[in-house]
Amino acid sequence: MSAAITIAGVHKRFGNLRALDGVEFNVERGEFFGLLGPNGAGKSTLINVIAGLTRASEGAVAVLGHDVVSDYRSSRMKLGVVPQELVFDPFFTVREVLRIQAGYFGLGAECYPWLEELMSELQLANKADANMRTLSGGMKRRVLIAQALVHKPEVVVLDEPTAGVDVELRQSLWVFIRKLHEQGHTIVLTTHYLEEAESLCDRIAILNHGKVIALDTKQGMLARGIGRRMRVCITTAEPISALPPRLTEKLRRQQANVIELELDRDSDSVIDLLDEVRSTGVAVTDLHTEEADLEDVFVELVRQGRK
Amino acid sequence: MNSRGFYTLFYKEVLRFGKVWLQTLGAPIITSLLYLLVFSHVLEGRMEVFEGVSYSAFLIPGLMMMSLIQNAFANSSSSIIQSKVTGNIVFLLLAPLSYLEMYLAFMLAAVVRGMVVGLGVLVVGIFFVDLPVHSVVALVSFGLLSGAVLATFGVIAGIWAEKFDQLAGAQNFIIMPLSFLSGVFYSIHSLPPFWQKLSHFNPFFYMIDGFRYGFFGVSDVDPRFSLAVLVASLGILAILTLAMLSRGYRLRD
Ligand SMILES: Nc1ncnc2c1ncn2[C@@H]1O[C@H](COP(=O)(O)OP(=O)(O)OP(=O)(O)O)[C@@H](O)[C@H]1O
Ligand SMILES: [Mg+2]
Numbered sequence A: 001m002s003a004a005i006t007i008a009g010v011h012k013r014f015g016n017l018r019a020l021d022g023v024e025f026n027v028e029r030g031e032f033f034g035l036l037g038p039n040g041a042g043k044s045t046l047i048n049v050i051a052g053l054t055r056a057s058e059g060a061v062a063v064l065g066h067d068v069v070s071d072y073r074s075s076r077m078k079l080g081v082v083p084q085e086l087v088f089d090p091f092f093t094v095r096e097v098l099r100i101q102a103g104y105f106g107l108g109a110e111c112y113p114w115l116e117e118l119m120s121e122l123q124l125a126n127k128a129d130a131n132m133r134t135l136s137g138g139m140k141r142r143v144l145i146a147q148a149l150v151h152k153p154e155v156v157v158l159d160e161p162t163a164g165v166d167v168e169l170r171q172s173l174w175v176f177i178r179k180l181h182e183q184g185h186t187i188v189l190t191t192h193y194l195e196e197a198e199s200l201c202d203r204i205a206i207l208n209h210g211k212v213i214a215l216d217t218k219q220g221m222l223a224r225g226i227g228r229r230m231r232v233c234i235t236t237a238e239p240i241s242a243l244p245p246r247l248t249e250k251l252r253r254q255q256a257n258v259i260e261l262e263l264d265r266d267s268d269s270v271i272d273l274l275d276e277v278r279s280t281g282v283a284v285t286d287l288h289t290e291e292a293d294l295e296d297v298f299v300e301l302v303r304q305g306r307k
Numbered sequence B: 001m002n003s004r005g006f007y008t009l010f011y012k013e014v015l016r017f018g019k020v021w022l023q024t025l026g027a028p029i030i031t032s033l034l035y036l037l038v039f040s041h042v043l044e045g046r047m048e049v050f051e052g053v054s055y056s057a058f059l060i061p062g063l064m065m066m067s068l069i070q071n072a073f074a075n076s077s078s079s080i081i082q083s084k085v086t087g088n089i090v091f092l093l094l095a096p097l098s099y100l101e102m103y104l105a106f107m108l109a110a111v112v113r114g115m116v117v118g119l120g121v122l123v124v125g126i127f128f129v130d131l132p133v134h135s136v137v138a139l140v141s142f143g144l145l146s147g148a149v150l151a152t153f154g155v156i157a158g159i160w161a162e163k164f165d166q167l168a169g170a171q172n173f174i175i176m177p178l179s180f181l182s183g184v185f186y187s188i189h190s191l192p193p194f195w196q197k198l199s200h201f202n203p204f205f206y207m208i209d210g211f212r213y214g215f216f217g218v219s220d221v222d223p224r225f226s227l228a229v230l231v232a233s234l235g236i237l238a239i240l241t242l243a244m245l246s247r248g249y250r251l252r253d
Helices: A043-051 A072-077 A094-104 A109-121 A137-149 A167-182 A194-200 A218-223 A245-250 A270-279 A294-306 B003-019 B021-043 B055-086 B089-093 B099-125 B136-160 B164-180 B193-199 B203-216 B223-247
Strands: A005-014 A017-027 A032-036 A058-063 A079-082 A155-159 A186-190 A203-208 A211-217 A229-236 A251-255 A258-264 A284-291
Touching: A005 A043, A017 A043, A017 A058, A017 A211, A032 A043, A032 A194, A043 A058, A043 A079, A043 A155, A043 A186, A058 A072, A072 A079, A079 A137, A094 A109, A094 A137, A094 B003, A094 B089, A109 A137, A137 A155, A137 A167, A167 A186, A167 A194, A186 A194, A194 A294, A203 A218, A203 A294, A211 A218, A211 A294, A218 A294, A229 A270, A245 A251, A245 A258, A245 A270, A258 A270, A270 A284, B003 B021, B003 B055, B003 B099, B021 B055, B021 B099, B055 B089, B055 B099, B055 B136, B055 B164, B055 B203, B099 B136, B099 B223, B136 B164, B136 B203, B136 B223, B164 B203, B203 B223
Parallel strands: A032 A186, A032 A203, A079 A155, A155 A186
Antiparallel strands: A005 A017, A005 A058, A203 A211, A229 A258, A229 A284, A251 A258
């Protein structure tokens, strides 16, 4: 069986700029896939190639086995895309926009009940007859999501669906997207909120300068060297004037009476360090440890790429 | 064939100009009416172009055709550039529509707008002047074909233009001069020989000449020849449009 998305040797050049530089991976059916990377990494460009909105300079992409250029009708029928930009047609109401979009996909009145359901799921029901122009940014974002789903596509790609969205809406979007995934849709999500990717995605690709610099399961990502690191924050009664050399080595940050240390889980012991701190004669008033999270992995990988 | 998809885009395009009808249909009809009032008042009685045809009667088919083609062009070109500039063209580009379906939908909707405006000018015009009808077939075929040629040209301009002012340029430097110099207000026989010859290279001349034939049964050139010129123009422009669309020119770069 073909993968949900097959990306084979994709290059995209804009003049001299290599927006995509030999991207190659598959998204499997039923996966919740995260596509991460700093601004300008090429995430949206890759999504545009998958959606057929831009043509790759080299390489090929298929959705459920259908080439996005030569077999575009089938590939587009199976793909729903939520674009990053908040675009809308100012001439129409929410309901009209959804009916028109469904019509483009060959669907008529038989899908109207589904469109009503989508609107109520996305809390747009009371805006159904409002002109797109009059909606707030968050509402426009939800209409974009509904538009991507009018034809019940098997594969759904969301380009930063939670950018510029308030906390409450973000959480309700997570619930909504999770539900889509549970119903069997393959999901590809890009986001700059790493905790979002960490809590939602099974597998993650990190893109930088048009190249995939890491591709792994979430657990695999976290278990990389970086994952064996641990951060310890120690608060003392008063600032430590002279840190013992063993602590200076591990120091990440020092601010007034708080020091933050980075430890190797295998070779360092928190107890020993605490003893070192006490040996300076100040009392420890608070201590907490933090595991490395996706953000640490991300920052580390992107930094390595810059060297 | 995604016929529902095609029909939806066509319907959306019609709805789009229908929602702002005052601007898209009302305004051009009023403009034509003003031309009619001013020119017929100034020139009535001083000029007889065809024997037994008053100047006002002569003018109305020209004004109809001019507003028909200008509005057909305006509709497809402005709709496409607006979608490009606002970015909502992605919704169309994400859909499983073929280039032919896209082209036909934009083109036909623009022809509808052109025809509605043309008819509006006629309805207003016959309040003032009686018009004979020589051949309904000629009127309908010249109306539809001319609208289709300009609608197609509008699709090309809309795809090509990246900013509104480029489109305004096409409108002011190509469409307006060619339609004004095509014999809307005069018969080319009243022009000096050089300008007469030059007019034969203006495709708009054949539109208006053939259309007038439909009313009066008289024309500067054989209407069959005019028809052939229009069919050929439409064919060339349609092929160009489809080639642009299939390469993704400025739409899927
Ligand atoms: N149409 C275009 N013409 C020229 N350059 C482009 C075009 N589209 C994108 N780029 C360039 O390609 C690179 C990748 O852009 P892209 O939008 O894919 O990044 P991204 O990973 O989505 O970033 P962000 O997180 O900011 O959305 C950038 O350097 C961008 O400037
Ligand atoms: Mg992006």
